[in-house]
Amino acid sequence: MSVIGKYFIFLGTLFRRREKLRVYWKRFMEECVGIGVNSIFIVAIVSTFIGAVSCIQTAYNLVSPLIPVSTVALIVRDMTILELAPTITCIVLAGKVGSNIAGELGTMRISEQVDALEVMGINSSSYLVLPKVLAAMFTFPLLVILSAFLGILGGYLAGTLTGVISPRDYIYGIRDSFVPYNIFFMCLKPFVFGFLIATISSYQGYFTKGGALEVGQSSTQAVTNSCIAILVADYALAQLFL
Amino acid sequence: MIEIKDIAKAFNGKEVLKGISGTFKQGEINIVIGGSGTGKSVLLKCIIGLIKPDAGRVLYDGRDFYHSDAEMKQAIRREMGVLFQGGALFDSQTVLQNVRFPLDMLTNMSEAEKHERAEFCLERVGLAGTNDRMPSEISGGMKKRVGIARAIVMNPKYLFCDEPNSGLDPLTAVKIDELIKEITDEYEITTLIITHDMNSVMEIGQNVLFLHQGLKLWEGDNTSIAHSEVPEMNEFIFANKLLRDAAQ
Numbered sequence A: 001m002s003v004i005g006k007y008f009i010f011l012g013t014l015f016r017r018r019e020k021l022r023v024y025w026k027r028f029m030e031e032c033v034g035i036g037v038n039s040i041f042i043v044a045i046v047s048t049f050i051g052a053v054s055c056i057q058t059a060y061n062l063v064s065p066l067i068p069v070s071t072v073a074l075i076v077r078d079m080t081i082l083e084l085a086p087t088i089t090c091i092v093l094a095g096k097v098g099s100n101i102a103g104e105l106g107t108m109r110i111s112e113q114v115d116a117l118e119v120m121g122i123n124s125s126s127y128l129v130l131p132k133v134l135a136a137m138f139t140f141p142l143l144v145i146l147s148a149f150l151g152i153l154g155g156y157l158a159g160t161l162t163g164v165i166s167p168r169d170y171i172y173g174i175r176d177s178f179v180p181y182n183i184f185f186m187c188l189k190p191f192v193f194g195f196l197i198a199t200i201s202s203y204q205g206y207f208t209k210g211g212a213l214e215v216g217q218s219s220t221q222a223v224t225n226s227c228i229a230i231l232v233a234d235y236a237l238a239q240l241f242l
Numbered sequence B: 001m002i003e004i005k006d007i008a009k010a011f012n013g014k015e016v017l018k019g020i021s022g023t024f025k026q027g028e029i030n031i032v033i034g035g036s037g038t039g040k041s042v043l044l045k046c047i048i049g050l051i052k053p054d055a056g057r058v059l060y061d062g063r064d065f066y067h068s069d070a071e072m073k074q075a076i077r078r079e080m081g082v083l084f085q086g087g088a089l090f091d092s093q094t095v096l097q098n099v100r101f102p103l104d105m106l107t108n109m110s111e112a113e114k115h116e117r118a119e120f121c122l123e124r125v126g127l128a129g130t131n132d133r134m135p136s137e138i139s140g141g142m143k144k145r146v147g148i149a150r151a152i153v154m155n156p157k158y159l160f161c162d163e164p165n166s167g168l169d170p171l172t173a174v175k176i177d178e179l180i181k182e183i184t185d186e187y188e189i190t191t192l193i194i195t196h197d198m199n200s201v202m203e204i205g206q207n208v209l210f211l212h213q214g215l216k217l218w219e220g221d222n223t224s225i226a227h228s229e230v231p232e233m234n235e236f237i238f239a240n241k242l243l244r245d246a247a248q
């Protein structure tokens, strides 16, 4: 309980005593590269394969002659947009970005770099963490859009190359009874998850005490807590918005 | 001049500092010595405002740090330079960027002015030409020098060094001491050094405080240190046999 209180106090410090805006803009751009651009590769690989696998497995399960083949594509599309692209991508990002953030801040803490900022009169939490949080909230939705696109493309490639579905049926399927609201929901999730991952991991890293061993523990803890937070938030969002 | 008055600090009921007072004069090297775990680093952090003491006052030229408003605190902070034990360089930035950092964050100087000032400070600590190296690519002694350059880049009135020469070979250690001494004389800085290196104390200590189990047991200059009547301190300084022989 006290941890949750400390977490919210920590969030409060992000917005106090800020530095010049120009400084934040530069830091924000750096973090967008570190958090967003550097994650494109892993997101692309994971999404393409998950899309491909879900297409093959859905086709394998739908053997009834009463259901049109295009339904396979429809299911792949909805699964990707509603759950696979936003949630699975963010779980992967929690591993990559979360451990990265916690490790970086933990190292800065134990090597007194955070203290060095503080004695200069700089609000270290705001200077270090706020750009990360904003960058995650900005780049995660973009990564998820990429992921959804590649997931559906992966399904197309796998389905047509193995011959379980024709290109025509697939294209028809992914356009069939499409709900635009789902796209909004797909982008909302990573926006929330990005905030959770960045703040939870920063919190873990920022309050690291001790040495190299504790930095490792903070990273692990950051990933674990972020994943739990994502799953809880995923459920809550589904209840609220669907 | 910095005055500290009855600084006390406890962690979880364990008293680390039990009321420490002292005066650190301008243009002098003030040294705090003491065994491991006696609270030297905690005292330094209390003075520079990283740990709030439970009781006591810290006066920077008469300005009470812990009883000032945010603006005054900020003003005092801008007059401090701190060299941390490991240098505390930002490892995502080059040497030059590290030294420039306070200027970038806290001043409105032009690009050219900032560059010139940072290069000047690097030159001052004998590191001209290392501008574009990363902290991970330079030696421990060089890191401390860069740390000193960063600490003096804003022209501080107060300079704090936590174990400036621990982990360095004797020759490099002496050079770092000399550098700090020169800078202190040159710019009339109030310098406070935390150390357990008796060499530094004998070479450059103008005002020495001895801490033992959270109390200040002795204060004086480096010439009278060998003739003190405090048994705990004699034990500490004469742990080194060479010094013991020299004193006899």
Ligand SMILES: Nc1ncnc2c1ncn2[C@@H]1O[C@H](COP(=O)(O)OP(=O)(O)OP(=O)(O)O)[C@@H](O)[C@H]1O
Pocket (backbone or CB within 6 Å): B011, B016, B034, B035, B036, B037, B038, B039, B040, B041, B042, B043, B196
């Ligand atoms: N943040 C903290 N929380 C709890 N205890 C602390 C904290 N910082 C320091 N201490 C305790 O205060 C005591 C003094 O520590 P300090 O780091 O000041 O020693 P030191 O004199 O600098 O020793 P050294 O020469 O080894 O650096 C130690 O017993 C340490 O465990």
Ligand SMILES: [Mg+2]
Pocket (backbone or CB within 6 Å): B040, B041, B042
């Ligand atoms: Mg110490």
